[in-house]
Amino acid sequence: MTERYPAPTLDSLPEDIRTRILEVQEKAGFIPNVFLGFARRPAEWRAFFAYHDALMLKEEGSLSKGDREMIVVATSAANQCLYCVVAHGAILRIYEKKPLVTDQVAVNYRKADITPRQRAMLDFALKVCEQSSAIEDADFERLHAHGFDDEDIWDIAAITAFFGLSNRMASFSGMMPNPEFYLMGRQPREKK
Structure with missing residues (x-):
């Protein structure tokens, strides 16, 4: 499958978006397709990445960066979003340093080698993903425990x-994972 909406060129983008994308490229060694794919609508790109960063980069709370990525991988798998499972699976491998666990979470987190706390977290995330109208006080009690x-x-x-939105946008638009994501966290990164 190819992208249904061709990405804009980097030089056609507003300066703030181009600067952020170049920072990501410098750090990652490539430009993740989501950055250019969503840049076709600059106002939406800014809103999307502002909310992404508010959720995924925050320091407060007891969720680690790995926990956050684990939620993305498990729920993106339930939504059958190839882009997000592969891209965030790569990030999860890097944060957790457990490539096998990342693959297990992507296929069936219930059988993954994760902690009971992480399993409870993912049980709740999947309920929000698939049956949010069925959330009840008992779900909060399980998490509090x-x-x-x-x-x-x-x-x-x-x-x-948030990633339900991202999953649907990536899937309908035909966004494919960058090839670089498949090996990230599976082998040592090459020194520059």
Whole structure:
């Protein structure tokens, strides 16, 4: 499958977006397709990445960066989003340093070698993903028993919901994962 909406060229983008994309390219060694794909609509790109960063880069709360990526991988797999499973699976491998666990979470987190706390987190995320109208007080109680507070629970739900949007945009537009994502976190990174 090819992208249904061709990405704009880097030099055609507003300066703030081009600068951010070049920073990502410098750090990653390539430009993830989502950065150019969404840049076709600059106002939406800015809003998307502002919310992404607010959810995924925040320091407060008990969710680690690995936990956050684990939520993305598990819920993106449920939504059958190839781009997000592959791209965020790569990031999860890097954060957790457990390539096998990342693949397990992508296929069936219930059988993955993760902690009971992570399993409870993903159980809730999948319920938000697939049956948000069925969330009840007992779901909060289960998470509280694993040390999550109400703000952590909000984060789990918000990450799930945000990536539901991302999954659908990537899937309908035909966005494909960059080839670089497939090997990230599986082998040592080459020194520049």
